Amino acid sequence: MNRYPMWVNVLTVLILVVSTILALPNVYGEDPAIQVSTATGTAIDAPTLESIRAAIEKEDIGIVSADIENNAALVRFPTVAAQLEAQDVLRGAFPNHVIALTLAPRTPEWMSALGLKPMSLGLDLRGGVHFLYQVDLDTAIRTYLTTEEADLRRDLREAGVRNRLRVQNNALLVEVLDSADLAKAESVIRKLESSGVGIGQQGLIVSPTQIGGNPGFRVQLSDALIKQRQDFAIQQNIVTLRNRVNELGVSEALVQRQGLDRILVELPGIQDPAQAERVLGATSTLEFRLVDTEANAAQAAAQGHAPVGDELYYTREGVPYVLKREPVATGDQLVDANSGYTQGQPSVNVRLNAQGARRMLDTTTANLNKPMAVLLIEEKPQTVERDGKQVVETKTEKTIINVATIRGVFSSNFQITGLSPFEARDLALMLRSGALSTPIVKVEERTIGPSLGQDNIVKGRNAVVVGFLAVVLFMALYYRVFGLIADIALAMNVVVIIAALAIINSALTLPGIAGIVLTVGMSVDANVLIFERIREELRLGSSPQASIRAGYEKAWATIFDSHITTLIAALVLFFFGTGPIKGFAVTLSIGIISSIYTAVVGTRVIVNLMYGGRTQIKRLPIGGIGRMQNASA
Amino acid sequence: MPLLKSPTHFDFMGKRWFALTFSGALILITVISLLVRGMNFGLDFTGGVLVEVDYGKPAKLDEVRRALADAGYGDAVVQSFGTASDVLIRLPPPEEKAPAGGQAGGGNGGAEANSGANANAEAGNGNEAGAGARARRGGAAAETGPTNDPGTVLGRRVVEALRAQDPNVTLLQVQSIGAQVGEDLADQASMALLVAFALVFVYVMIRFRWKFAAGAILALVHDVIVVVGWFSIFGLTFDLTVLAAVLAVIGYSLNDTIVVYDRIRENFRTMRRGSSIEVMNAAINQTLSRTINTSLTVILVLVALLALGGQPVRGFSIALIVGTVMGTYSSIYIASALTLLFKVTPSDMMPAKREVEVDALP
Numbered sequence: 001m002n003r004y005p006m007w008v009n010v011l012t013v014l015i016l017v018v019s020t021i022l023a024l025p026n027v028y029g030e031d032p033a034i035q036v037s038t039a040t041g042t043a044i045d046a047p048t049l050e051s052i053r054a055a056i057e058k059e060d061i062g063i064v065s066a067d068i069e070n071n072a073a074l075v076r077f078p079t080v081a082a083q084l085e086a087q088d089v090l091r092g093a094f095p096n097h098v099i100a101l102t103l104a105p106r107t108p109e110w111m112s113a114l115g116l117k118p119m120s121l122g123l124d125l126r127g128g129v130h131f132l133y134q135v136d137l138d139t140a141i142r143t144y145l146t147t148e149e150a151d152l153r154r155d156l157r158e159a160g161v162r163n164r165l166r167v168q169n170n171a172l173l174v175e176v177l178d179s180a181d182l183a184k185a186e187s188v189i190r191k192l193e194s195s196g197v198g199i200g201q202q203g204l205i206v207s208p209t210q211i212g213g214n215p216g217f218r219v220q221l222s223d224a225l226i227k228q229r230q231d232f233a234i235q236q237n238i239v240t241l242r243n244r245v246n247e248l249g250v251s252e253a254l255v256q257r258q259g260l261d262r263i264l265v266e267l268p269g270i271q272d273p274a275q276a277e278r279v280l281g282a283t284s285t286l287e288f289r290l291v292d293t294e295a296n297a298a299q300a301a302a303q304g305h306a307p308v309g310d311e312l313y314y315t316r317e318g319v320p321y322v323l324k325r326e327p328v329a330t331g332d333q334l335v336d337a338n339s340g341y342t343q344g345q346p347s348v349n350v351r352l353n354a355q356g357a358r359r360m361l362d363t364t365t366a367n368l369n370k371p372m373a374v375l376l377i378e379e380k381p382q383t384v385e386r387d388g389k390q391v392v393e394t395k396t397e398k399t400i401i402n403v404a405t406i407r408g409v410f411s412s413n414f415q416i417t418g419l420s421p422f423e424a425r426d427l428a429l430m431l432r433s434g435a436l437s438t439p440i441v442k443v444e445e446r447t448i449g450p451s452l453g454q455d456n457i458v459k460g461r462n463a464v465v466v467g468f469l470a471v472v473l474f475m476a477l478y479y480r481v482f483g484l485i486a487d488i489a490l491a492m493n494v495v496v497i498i499a500a501l502a503i504i505n506s507a508l509t510l511p512g513i514a515g516i517v518l519t520v521g522m523s524v525d526a527n528v529l530i531f532e533r534i535r536e537e538l539r540l541g542s543s544p545q546a547s548i549r550a551g552y553e554k555a556w557a558t559i560f561d562s563h564i565t566t567l568i569a570a571l572v573l574f575f576f577g578t579g580p581i582k583g584f585a586v587t588l589s590i591g592i593i594s595s596i597y598t599a600v601v602g603t604r605v606i607v608n609l610m611y612g613g614r615t616q617i618k619r620l621p622i623g624g625i626g627r628m629q630n631a632s633a
Numbered sequence: 634m635p636l637l638k639s640p641t642h643f644d645f646m647g648k649r650w651f652a653l654t655f656s657g658a659l660i661l662i663t664v665i666s667l668l669v670r671g672m673n674f675g676l677d678f679t680g681g682v683l684v685e686v687d688y689g690k691p692a693k694l695d696e697v698r699r700a701l702a703d704a705g706y707g708d709a710v711v712q713s714f715g716t717a718s719d720v721l722i723r724l725p726p727p728e729e730k731a732p733a734g735g736q737a738g739g740g741n742g743g744a745e746a747n748s749g750a751n752a753n754a755e756a757g758n759g760n761e762a763g764a765g766a767r768a769r770r771g772g773a774a775a776e777t778g779p780t781n782d783p784g785t786v787l788g789r790r791v792v793e794a795l796r797a798q799d800p801n802v803t804l805l806q807v808q809s810i811g812a813q814v815g816e817d818l819a820d821q822a823s824m825a826l827l828v829a830f831a832l833v834f835v836y837v838m839i840r841f842r843w844k845f846a847a848g849a850i851l852a853l854v855h856d857v858i859v860v861v862g863w864f865s866i867f868g869l870t871f872d873l874t875v876l877a878a879v880l881a882v883i884g885y886s887l888n889d890t891i892v893v894y895d896r897i898r899e900n901f902r903t904m905r906r907g908s909s910i911e912v913m914n915a916a917i918n919q920t921l922s923r924t925i926n927t928s929l930t931v932i933l934v935l936v937a938l939l940a941l942g943g944q945p946v947r948g949f950s951i952a953l954i955v956g957t958v959m960g961t962y963s964s965i966y967i968a969s970a971l972t973l974l975f976k977v978t979p980s981d982m983m984p985a986k987r988e989v990e991v992d993a994l995p
Contacts, residue, residue, distance in 0.1 A: 449805045460942065517942075521932075522885065
């Protein structure tokens with residue numbers, strides 16, 4: 001009795017070893033650091049690194065090390081204060097480079113080569129900026145209806161129906177002024193029902209109604225269409241925000257959807273929310289323009305300006321083109337753009353609204369086989385030095401992102417082909433981000449200073465250590481040797497939790513640390529149950545071996561029940577919680593699951609190894625037996 | 634095999650009326666406190682602005698108040714937070730027009746009315762919000778930039794005011810939360826609690842009979858009410874972490890109750906004689922040392938957390954300590970007492986017949 005098959009013992013040891021390895025990087029800690037990279041993505045060279053180092057050391061700021069990693073300069077500092085000082089220095093000395101605060105792990109080479117890295121820390125432990133945006137869905141709906149309104153006005157006029165249109169309260173109201181035209185009007189309007197969504201789905205809902213005494217129709221968005229516009233709005237904004245966040249150069253930045261209509265942006269290491277926001281808030285728009293084929297682009301580039309009535313622009317690769325001054329279609333006329341395949345070729349499908357379509361029709365009819373360009377206009381905020389002060393100005397950048405030849409006559413729907421799949425996807429993204437996007441409103445902003453983050457880490461660590469020691473002491477005193485065995489299992493449990501956090505890459509937050517502390521207190525519960533049972537069996541006169549076995553068996557059902565209920569609560573919290581609370585739910589859930597294993601199997605492995613085969617045990621050092629005699633085996 | 638005397642032999646059930654009265658009194662006090670004092674809800678639920686700064690030296694709160702009042706924030710609550718040099722400033726969310734609602738008329742023209750209203754919302758804020766709104770809805774230039782609702786910029790203005798008064802102040806954290814977000818969170822929190830209670834009820838009902846489930850749930854509700862009451866009476870801040878603690882209490886307090894129930898069930902099967910009261914008494918006595926010990930270990934770590942964890946987890950620790958103590962007490966007294974009230978009998982234990990055979994093995 002009281003022997004486990006060998007595989008159980010091996011498995012337990014294996015789990016212990018693997019967990020220890022996964023958790024090990026955390027022992028090394030991280031350095032506050034600054035990452036300096038070029039704005040164009042080229043590598044930082046050695047001379048630049050030296051001047052970076054010189055600039056910092058000139059101000060008497062201590063450096064731990066400065067190296068080139070991944071094409072960027074990484075400078076490590078002894079303290080967060082030094083890091084912040086250096087940030088100011090570098091911003092002034094290298095205004096054209098991207099300066100980002102980061103935490104650089106101290107993992108040794110061989111560990112990172114294996115893919116091991118320390119836990120990621122939540123914002124409340126690292127410091128940083130947190131923005132929560134909400135999509136303004138009502139405006140999105142209104143904008144969509146306004147676009148349809150323009151189309152409808154044209155269509156109804158062509159059909160000879162006198163009408164009055166207006167958008168009101170998320171609905172488009174069509175008033176038919178002459179009731180004789182009602183049938184004609186209806187046939188035109190019903191066409192709207194299938195627009196905007198896939199085959200078989202309902203787009204706009206048209207219902208006959210009375211408007212101010214006249215017959216008419218009310219056009220509203222179906223739920224499917226609303227959801228589609230909402231998804232489109234969120235995705236569009238996420239793309240834009242991600243691009244902007246990448247420009248900030250913040251490592252481990254987060255842009256993700258939260259719930260149905262919110263977007264979360266987290267920027268660790270950034271301390272100035274106003275500045276971050278200016279970068280996030282850069283506006284961009286686009287224009288479709290004809291290329292002036294009669295002008296000489298090379299000559300214009302050499303001269304530095306274009307002929308009268310034209311403008312000179314360059315593509316992203318630096319190729320010059322002379323474009324006509326007047327745009328054919330602008331960004332606010334773009335309804336949708338996505339990449340796909342047309343006749344087996346990668347393409348970008350573009351959809352314009354009525355105004356854009358009309359001009360596009362005229363232009364393409366008159367300019368077959370002539371090239372047309374897409375011009376991206378971005379207003380980027382830049383921090384410059386004016387009169388000794390840091391000032392943010394917006395700089396307008398206009399870049400040609402695509403030039404294609406007009407191959408046919410089209411109006412509202414057309415495709416751009418001749419691209420690689422990657423180019424198609426990229427172009428669609430840029431078109432979408434340049435289109436009239438749904439406005440988003442910031443509904444939550446948090447800034448956490450790095451010193452507070454550091455503070456929280458220290459406090460959390462102290463709480464875990466002291467709590468752990470207190471429990472260890474208690475168990476050892478009350479349950480003697482068995483208590484010590486439980487303590488070993490407890491230590492293993494903590495290691496497993498840390499390893500699990502590393503695997504699932506969940507960020508550790510202060511409530512998450514509290515969750516670990518709580519798990520430490522709760523997981524001994526299982527052992528208390530088992531040991532109390534063992535004691536009871538001994539009191540009743542069972543042999544030590546039988547008592548051990550009975551203790552583990554009888555306690556198992558109760559252990560399972562009690563852990564499941566806490567797990568239920570933790571899972572509810574996981575689904576309903578956000579941010580730091582989710583971190584708590586994660587550590588608590590992991591802790592409960594792993595404690596079932598370590599407290600039951602883990603301790604039994606040790607107990608079996610120590611007492612399993614022995615038949616002549618006089619006494620089990622489990623405490624509390626007092627003067628009771630053990631029955632002989 | 635005759636049962637030896639258990640180490641302890643208290644008559645818990647005999648005192649149950651006293652315990653029930655005591656609990657009833659606690660609940661009553663909580664209700665009164667909620668009516669009279671209400672709850673001090675944290676920023677997560679109310680929305681508003683929270684600024685925590687460190688002056689490096691003992692702060693003069695009155696000066697801070699004056700500086701803020703001069704800047705137009707007379708309704709700011711200023712208090713010390715943790716150490717003498719730490720100051721916490723809290724403001725309610727400003728009157729905000731929700732960006733979507735309040736749009737009079739249709740199309741592009743109507744946007745002017747709304748941005749005008751926004752412009753008046755906050756001293757110094759209006760320009761930014763209004764200009765953003767106007768440019769956004771003009772429709773001419775396509776914008777992809779986010780705008781601010783007035784509340785979120787408020788935090789930065791407060792920091793500016795503080796820095797104007799003392800340039801050396803260190804910013805520890807700033808939180809600006811829109812009122813709508815706070816409301817949504819409050820709704821979600823209530824849902825979470827209800828779902829947790831429902832799931833727990835179902836689970837206990839599956840494992841035991843409904844009479845036990847009812848007793849367990851009522852004991853849980855009692856625990857949660859007392860924790861809430863504690864926060865209300867002492868005016869402690871009830872924020873999201875405290876809610877997390879309450880959910881943890883729900884899960885954990887059930888632990889104890891189930892352990893006792895398990896023992897009661899087992900005793901009902903093995904003790905052929907004896908009234909329900911005696912059976913339950915025996916069960917509680919047998920599990921007493923285990924119940925006390927597990928609560929003890931949890932309270933040990935929570936005290937460590939309370940002492941060392943600092944301000945962010947203070948409410949959390951207190952909620953869990955109160956919840957655990959109440960949970961232990963309710964497992965010993967309330968759950969079984971209520972189940973007795975529902976008149977549980979040995980016949981309620983019958984469906985567990987299968988387990989009888991397993992346990993009967995030597």
